[in-house]
Amino acid sequence: MALITFTNKGIYCKQGDFYIDPWKPVDLAVTTHGHADHVKWGNKGYLCQELTKPVLLQRLGFDLPVQTLPYNKEISINGVKVSFFPAGHVIGSSQVRLEYKGEICVVSGDYKVEYDGISTAFEPVKCHTFVSESTFGLPIYKWLPQETVFGQIRNWISDNHDQMKTSVLVAYSLGKAQRLIKNLAGDIPIYVHNSIANLNEGFIKAGVDLPETIRITPDIKKDELQKGIVIVPPALADGKWMKSLHHAATGVCSGWMQVRAGRRWRAADAGFALSDHADWPGLLSAIKATEAEKVFVTHGFVSTFSKYLNEIGIPSAEVVTRYGNEDDEEEEILKEA
């Protein structure tokens, strides 16, 4: 019998009687990472990697029943061996490895292959069954090395500075924001929105080596911001506060910025194709490295990507899930804001 099944509550392991990233309340939610489309409130128990815990506490309440496990350590749940391997997506993000009677299944959640300087680097895990996302599962998505993209961002910031414009980078609070902070930290002060500052505090307490940032409060002068770098989540990008900044240039950091239409849809001043998801070559190399006999494709270009895998000889099937809904993440931030 298969180790996982896809139910209307989420990905279910019958042998272990737990769910991975369920979207409806269950007894035990094994959680890959803290983005709002992967973890919901209301489960009786949570199991996650150590660095995901501060995110869950921050977002779902400090009395949340969370149990943690470091990377590469195994525990047994009803006889199923469960362990976490780095997914490289955001700080603490994990692939969940399940083993039962020699059968191995890996649920990857969201992942990226390139090391981003702050999230533990992605580690391929050999398995029989692999569950992969496909957010950027089209051959048009091929990322430039992050150093090149950060070069573009630094040039943009310095151009803005010359023109007396405030550089506002739009990035998800969890993941992209910390990646930007780590890679852009230097002489220029970095100002962050509340939702980012709260997460940063949690990470620093948990021992993450994150450079210092300044929380944006109402009494910070707009002129002061102009000398620094401002990071806000997308939900705030079109809001009142942004409009109150005189002379701001907004740069959206997202894989969708790879395509001109994506850049224009956001109507940003600049778009940087910087993603926390694997690009097309990344997805293919990660999947091949698992040597899996069966690949389930979830959220993204599901049917296209799955069809291609089958064509190149990797048996694959499409799965409908509720992941990949960016609006969930956005609503979360609006609640916090």
Add this chain to the structure above:
Amino acid sequence: MRRFTQLIQQLETSNKTNDKIAALVSYFSTADERDKPFVIAMFTGKKPKRPVPTALIRQWATELSDIPAWLFAESYHSVGDLSETIALVLPPATHTTDRKLHEWINDLAALNGKTDEEKKEFILQAWDSLDTQERFIFNKLISGNFRIGVSNKMLVNAISKQSDTDSNKIMHSIMGKWNPGEITYDELIAGAHVNTDNSWPYPFCLAYALEAEPASLGGTDEWQAEWKWDGIRGQIVKRNGELFIWSRGEELVTDQFPELHFLKDELPDGTVIDGEILSVKDGQVQAFSILQQRLNRKTINKSQLKDAPIGFYIYDLLEYQGGDIRTQPLSERRRLLEEIVSQIRNTDVAILSPVIAFTGWDELAEIRKGSRDNNSEGIMLKKLSSLYHSGRKRGDWWKWKINPYTVDTVMIYAQKGSGRRANHFTDYTFAVRDGENLITVAKAYSGLTDKEIKEVDSFVKKNAIEKFGPVRTVKPELVFEIAFEGIAESKRHKAGLALRFPRIARWRKDKVAAEINTLDDLRQLLASTL
């Protein structure tokens, strides 16, 4: 090429006109001299002959990317632009090049006449030396279609600012006949070529739509009213024994309308008239759908000449006895025009656009209600003291159109848009009821706000029934009021009729699918217009 690529990026990353003009000014101040005329040619739609067919480019890109053709097609649907799709799917370039824009354009032109193998070798080598952004530009150079949100007016303003030259002069100059390989930027600004070119037209003076009540325009005696004819705006130029007909798209269309060639013998040299190309039969202006049979054809046969004979309704006189009279008031230009037209013998074909006599705005409003009876779109109001402006200028000319026809329809198909709208379902197909069935009558992709688009997009995602490539059939539930300008018989459409300029007028959230119009309603409307 890098400098040009940078310009395109700047133009694309801002939606503010001032930023775009600043980027253009900076470009024309710093770019390679030989590149500049090519850029102006491209932005004004002067297309060189396409050296390599799209199908081959697409085939080579698919081969080189090592992906199946269906996957290339899926990528294209997602990106919405072929040049960009190719730029993105190709493997990374192995080297770089400093080759200039004009060198690339000349090399591409030189491909004409070469074998497919030679062409392929050149294109593949080019792709391998350009980064993603440059490749996108290069692919656009092959296709010649550069649509990046720079209007002629914006380009002219930028060049005018950069060169400190009057914008009308620049507009003249770039609208004329010139070859970017043979003219310098400075010559172009100076208009060196236009003096020797008999054909050059003037920029058309355009009108704004009148949204307020006409009474707000003041006294009726300051205004001239004419019908707003529904054809193709045209300019007829007669100089040094030659006759040229320009369409508003800045295209020379002289050969398409032989009926008007007699004017070569009847108009004095140094005459330019502005008017509307229409189909006119037995003194009656025909519906636009009749004129349509005559548009964009390389050859015209006898039956087309018979079924859709052409007439020219003359609005204005721009050049009189070789002199530019656009700065004289309309009343004076009209007087001179009447004098010119009085010398034309065949006034069944070249017709002075009649001035509508009226004494009060209310009376004119009554007259306007009859616009459809003579196949016009409403009324034009021109200030008697108005100059003939280049382009649009608020206040002097107004188009006071009658309200469009409308029909209530239900959305049955949705497709992802292209360009800015590539990741949302934004192109919809609408149907009316025909007995038990729904029958499609229009496709439209404009008229909704971004917020509404998102709402419809999410409805489509939740209510898609079937998938045909990029198209989804959706539950027939959302009712839209479609506005359109005309209706014509059509053998190509299942409904047997086609709507002209259909667009979404309103999303009728207050209506359900059972309340939409029927095909019979539209058939009746069609019958009433013929």
